[in-house]
Amino acid sequence: MTVTAPSVETLASLRTFTIELPSWAFGNSGTRFKVFAQPGVPRDPYEKIADAAQVHRYTGVAPRVSLHIPWDLVDDYADLRRHAADLGVAIGAINSNVFQDDDYMLGSLCHPQAAVRRKAVEAHLRCIEIMRETGSRDLKIWLADGLNYPGQDDLRARQDRLTEGLAEIYAALDPGQRILLEYKFFEPATYAMDVPDWGTALLHVTALGEQAMVVLDTGHHAPGTNIEFIVAQLLRVGRLGAFDFNSRFYADDDLMVGAADPFQLFRIMNEIVAAGAHAPDSGVNFMLDQNHNVEPKIPGQIRSVMNIQEATAKALLVDREVLRAAQLAGDVLAANAALMDAYNTDVRPLLAQFREEQGLPADPMAAYAASDYAERIVAERVGGAQAGWGA
Amino acid sequence: MTVTAPSVETLASLRTFTIELPSWAFGNSGTRFKVFAQPGVPRDPYEKIADAAQVHRYTGVAPRVSLHIPWDLVDDYADLRRHAADLGVAIGAINSNVFQDDDYMLGSLCHPQAAVRRKAVEAHLRCIEIMRETGSRDLKIWLADGLNYPGQDDLRARQDRLTEGLAEIYAALDPGQRILLEYKFFEPATYAMDVPDWGTALLHVTALGEQAMVVLDTGHHAPGTNIEFIVAQLLRVGRLGAFDFNSRFYADDDLMVGAADPFQLFRIMNEIVAAGAHAPDSGVNFMLDQNHNVEPKIPGQIRSVMNIQEATAKALLVDREVLRAAQLAGDVLAANAALMDAYNTDVRPLLAQFREEQGLPADPMAAYAASDYAERIVAERVGGAQAGWGA
C-alpha cells in the first residue's frame, strides 16, 4: 500500500501513444428504438473531422480520424485529406459498410447469392482505392453477416464464402496496407454471427497473410469473457492489429470506454504495456468506436481519450519487478497487490503535469468547455441533414 | 418412453385458448443498424389489422390485435374497431409509447424534470381514452426509462417518480380496465433500467391495486434466468397479467416464439397448464411481441401462433399423476421423464386433427401460402409510407 509519488517521467512512453477517433462518433446515434438529435451535429465528413480535431486540440493524443464508407463518401478525398491536415489531424482507417443496403439483408461476403457477394467485394475494393487517396494504412472490416434462425443458411458454407471474398480483397492491398478483421459475439444477427469470436477472426487473417490482423472491439464478447487474455494471446501470435474501444454493461452498448468497468480497461492496458505494445511501432492501432446517444459528442470523446490515458498511465506505474517476483514466488496476495497498487493510484495530477509539459491544457474537459466551440457549431450548423448512424 | 397415441380430446381446453397479435409485427423492423423494407407492408393501422386478421383466419386462435400509440393513431377509433370486427378480430391491449419523442431522451415517467413526467402521464391518459373507444381492457406500459451511465440520475428518486406517475394513471382507469406493467433487463438503457426485473414490477403493481398486473416478456431477462420459475411465482401471487411472447439467443432478439429454445417455451406453458392459467378466465393475456426483420411478417406470425399451440398441446399431454407420484417419491429420472415424454411427442398430427374439427385448415402455413394474399398486398400497397418500427 506504500506508493511513493510517481514521477512524470514514468509516463515518458505516453508521449508517442496515440488514439484514433471514429468520424461516426460525432453524428447522431441511438438504439433501435430512437435516434436522438443533438444541436450542432455535423452534416458532412468535413464537419466531423473538424469536431474530431477539437478532441486532438485539447488532448494532444488523437491525431487521426477513421472514416466509414459510404457514410463518409465525398467527391474529392485529396481535398478531405488536406482539410484534415489543415486542422492538425490525418485520416486513419477506412471502415467498410456492407450492411445498410437492402441487398445485404441476408449477408454480404457470406451471402448465399454470388451477385451480392460480388457487390460486397466491390465495395471493399472501392474502400482500398479511397485508402490510396487518403493515405490510410488500414481497411477495417466488420461484417454484420449472420443468421437470425437456425437452418437459415449453412454455417460452414458461409465460412467458405468468407474465405473466398476476403482473399480477393486482400489481393488488392498495396504493400504496407492492412486488413483489420473484426469479430463480434452477436448483433445484428440474433442466432449466429459469421465472425463471432477471435478464433474465427484469427483463422481468417492467418489464411490471408502477414498484412491481415485482428481487431478487438471491447464490447464484442460474451458475458464474463476475459478480454485481457485475448489481448495477451493475440499479441503473442503477432496478430493484434487494432482495438475498437468502448464500454458496456450488457451488450454492445458502445459507451465511453472506461465508463462501465475501469478496472477491466486497466487490465487490458496492462497487457499492452507489459508487452510494450503501446509503442507506435507495435502495429496496434488504438481506436475508439463509440456512440454518444445521450451525452454531447465532443466532450464524450475527450473523456474517452482521457480514460484510456489514465488506464495506460496506471499500467505504466505497475512495478514489474515486484510483480514478477511475487508471481514466481506464488505469493497470490502480493502479486495481486502489486497490480492493485498501481490501479488505486490517482494518476490525474500526474497526467495534468504531463499535459502541461507538452503545452496542453492540464484539464482538457474544462479547456474545451471554456471555448465557444460548442455554441459556435450550434449557431452555424443550421439547415442540412445532420449526420447520424447510417448517414 | 411408452407413449400411447393421445386423443384429440386431450386438447379440449385449447378451444378457448387465444393469442393476441401485435400490430407492429406487420410493419417493417430491424436493428439499430438497418431496417429492411419488405414489399406489401401495411401503411396504416387499418392495413395492419387486415394482416393480423389473416393470421386469425388460418389459425382460429388469434382474435385480437394490440395497438401501439402513437404508432397506431387514427382519427376515429370507433371506425377502426368496426373495421376490425368486420375482419373477425377485435382490438386488444393499448401500448403506450413514451420513448420516441425527443423530450424522452432521459426518461418519461422517471425523468428528472416534472414537465416531461407530466407529458408522459398525459400520453397514458390519452391511451386510456382510446381504450374506452376501442373497448380495450388492458393498458400495457413498457418504459424505455433508464440510465446509460452510473451517476446520470438518482436510481431511488426515479422509483419514487415512477410510483407517483403510475398512481395517477391508475386512478384514471375504469373498473374492469387494467394496467399491465412490463419489465426489461436491459435496452435501450445500457447501465440501468428503471423496471429491470419482475421484483420491481411486482412492487409497483402491488402498490397500485388489484387492477394492476405484471407482463412477462420472454426476451427480457438476464442470461440463464429460469423464466418458468417467474411464471409460477407470479401466478402464485395472482399477478401474472400477460405474456409478451418471442424468443432470443442473446438479447431481446424478438424472434418468433419457440424458435430459439422450444423446450423453454414448453416449460413455460407447462407451468401455465399446471395452474389452469390457459383458461380464458385466468386473466392472463397471451400476446406476441416480435419483429420479423428478415422473414415475411404474416407467415412469421402464423408460425409463432402455431409454436405456442404446439407447446401448450405438449403441456396438456403431461401425465400429471405420474409426474406428481415420481416427484413425491424423489424419483428424479422418472419425474424428468414424465415431462420429457410429453415434450418429445410430435403433437402436429393431433393439432391438425384439432384444427380440422373446428373447420380450420390442418396446415395454416400451407393454407396461407396457397392463398393469393401475399401477392395481392404487394400489388395493392403501392405508394404511401410503409409502417415500421416507429411509425
Next chain:
Amino acid sequence: MTVTAPSVETLASLRTFTIELPSWAFGNSGTRFKVFAQPGVPRDPYEKIADAAQVHRYTGVAPRVSLHIPWDLVDDYADLRRHAADLGVAIGAINSNVFQDDDYMLGSLCHPQAAVRRKAVEAHLRCIEIMRETGSRDLKIWLADGLNYPGQDDLRARQDRLTEGLAEIYAALDPGQRILLEYKFFEPATYAMDVPDWGTALLHVTALGEQAMVVLDTGHHAPGTNIEFIVAQLLRVGRLGAFDFNSRFYADDDLMVGAADPFQLFRIMNEIVAAGAHAPDSGVNFMLDQNHNVEPKIPGQIRSVMNIQEATAKALLVDREVLRAAQLAGDVLAANAALMDAYNTDVRPLLAQFREEQGLPADPMAAYAASDYAERIVAERVGGAQAGWGA
C-alpha cells in the same frame, strides 16, 4: 477533475461502520475439484474466532464473527462467547446449514417429504437457541434447495412448503431477533433454485413480518445484473437486512470483495451512503462471505475489509450537491463525472490517517505481516483435523 484534497473529517461516519467476518473464511476451502490445505488453519471454532480477532486487531472495523451451524457446533456457547469477548470480538449472525446431510439431497425446507422438512425446521430452531446463548441478533438462512432437472419437483409446491417452514421458524424468534433470507441465482442446483432472486426473497420476508429481511450476496446474481439497483430498491422498501460481500468474475467465485470489479463495489456503497445506510442504526449488517482457496486466509480477510473501507470512503467523497444539480439539469457527463471524481481519488492516504487517529496501524496488511501470528499458528496448530468447507 478538480479534486481538492479531502479532509479526514469526511470519513467521520466511518468510525461507527463495521464489518462482520465469517468463521468459515478461516478454514480450508476450494472447488468441487479440490480443497487445498493450508498450514496453520484453525481446527475448531475457538481457533477460527482467534483468527478473526486478528483481523479486527489490525483494522479496528471487524468486531463480529458469524458462525455456521453445524460447522461451528460447540458444547458451551457461553464459553465461546466469553472466548470471543476476551479477544475483543463478539459473535454475530448464526448461519443455518441444511445442505450437507444426506437427507437434504433433494432439498430441506422445500423437500417433497414432510419428514425432511421437519428436520430442516428443527435445525433452524436449534440455531435460534444458539442465538440466545451467543447473543446473536440474526439468523441467516441460505438454502441450497433447488432442482437439477425440469420436472424433478413442482416449482410452485416448493414455494408453498417454503412459506410454511419459514413461518414456523419465524414464530420461534424472540423480539429483536431477525431472519435474514438470502437468495442465489444458481448453484448448487443446476436447473432451478427455490430462492433465486431478490423478488422471491422479498415476497417471503414480507409475508413473514417486520423481523424478516433480505440478504444480498454480491456473488449471487445473473451476469450483468445491476446490483446497486437492487440495493437501492431493498433500502427503499426497508428490507435490506444484510450483505454477504465477495466478488466474482463468473459464478459465485467468493473472491475477496472488490477484487473483481472495484467500481461495482463503489457503486454499491454509493447507494448505501446516499441513503445513510452505513450508519449502525440502519439495520444493515455488512458481512463478508468469502473463500480463500489459494491465498492465506487472515490477510485475505484484512484486504477484503480494507477494500470495503476504501469503497465506502470514496462514496463519502461524492459531492452530492454537485451530483444532484447535474442530475436535475440532465447533464449526463457532469453527473457521471461527479461520481467518477470520487471513485478516481486515491483514498488510501486518507484512510491511513483515519486509522492512525484511532490508534490503529496505518497499513493493516503490513502490520499483520510484521507480527509473528502466521508463523505461530503454523507451529502451534499441529495435529487434529483442520476446519474446512464442511467442517
Next chain:
Amino acid sequence: MTVTAPSVETLASLRTFTIELPSWAFGNSGTRFKVFAQPGVPRDPYEKIADAAQVHRYTGVAPRVSLHIPWDLVDDYADLRRHAADLGVAIGAINSNVFQDDDYMLGSLCHPQAAVRRKAVEAHLRCIEIMRETGSRDLKIWLADGLNYPGQDDLRARQDRLTEGLAEIYAALDPGQRILLEYKFFEPATYAMDVPDWGTALLHVTALGEQAMVVLDTGHHAPGTNIEFIVAQLLRVGRLGAFDFNSRFYADDDLMVGAADPFQLFRIMNEIVAAGAHAPDSGVNFMLDQNHNVEPKIPGQIRSVMNIQEATAKALLVDREVLRAAQLAGDVLAANAALMDAYNTDVRPLLAQFREEQGLPADPMAAYAASDYAERIVAERVGGAQAGWGA
C-alpha cells in the same frame, strides 16, 4: 409440416455410431457443497467398467470406457483390459488429472515453478504408458490451470510454459496416438483459465502437429455461445477430435446431455451429420462427461446415450435437399422449417424399431429397470470405499 413417416433405413449410419462412457460417471459426485453417496456405487475401476458395460448391454452403442488417472490407477492394466473385454467393452481415452494434488494449487503445466511443471509432464508421460497397456488411442488433457486474481501470474508466460509442456508430452506419443486438448471457459479458476476457449486450444494443437486435436465439452462456454458454430468451424479445419457431452443451464452443470436444451443438442448433431462426422472414420470421439449428483448413475448414462441417439436420428431426418434449396433461395422461413420439421418429429418409435432389428431391447431404460442389476450391486458392494469425484 408435412412429415411422412420416416423409414428405419434413414438411420442406417447410426449402426456404426458409438458413444464413449466416462468411468467417473459411475462414482459418487456432487458440488463444492456436498457429495451425496448412493448405495451400490463402484469401489474400484473394475466395478466402474462393469457398470459401464451395463449401459452398452442395453443400448448397444456405448462400447468404450474412458479412464481418469490417477482415479483409475490399477496394478495391472492388461488385466483391466481383459476384464473390460470380457464384459464386451474396451478401454477408451485416458484422462490425465493434474489438479488434485496439493502441488497443483497454482497450476500444473502452466505453474510458475519448473518443478511442478516437470511433475505434471511426468504425470502425462505415465498416462501415455497406460495408453500403451490399455490400447487407448486418445490422451485427453483438461487442465484446471488458471488464476483466481488479476496479477496472480503472467497470462502470457503461462501460455509459453504450456506450449513447452505440451510439446514434450506430444513428443512421447506413438504413431496413431492422439492428444485431445480440452478448453473451458471458467472453473475452477475464477479469473482466468489458461485454455479458456476453442481459439486457444486450436492454437496449441496446431503448433503440436497432426496428432493433436481439440475436445469440445458442451458445458464449457460462455452464456449464449453458439456451440454448433464451433463444431462446424473445428470440423472445417480438421481439428475436432472429440466431444465431452453433457448439458447445463448455468455453469458447467454436467447434467445428462440433452436435458437442458435438447434443441441445441440437435443443432450440434446436425452439424456433425451434415459433415458426415458421425461416421467412425471421422476421427471424432463422442464421449460423455457427466456427473449424476442426484440421480442413479447407470440409468443416467443410459438416458444420456439415448438422448444423443435421438438427436442424431433427428439430424438424419433433415431433408438436406429441401434445406439447401431454401437456403440458397433466401427463404428464411422455409429453411428454418426444414430443420424444425426434423426436430419436431418423434423419433422414439423409429429408434425402438432400429434397436429391435439389432437384437437390442426397444426400451433400454425399461430393460435395465427390469433387470436385478441395481439391487445386486447394492447388496454386493458393501464395505470398502465408494469411488467418487476424486477417487
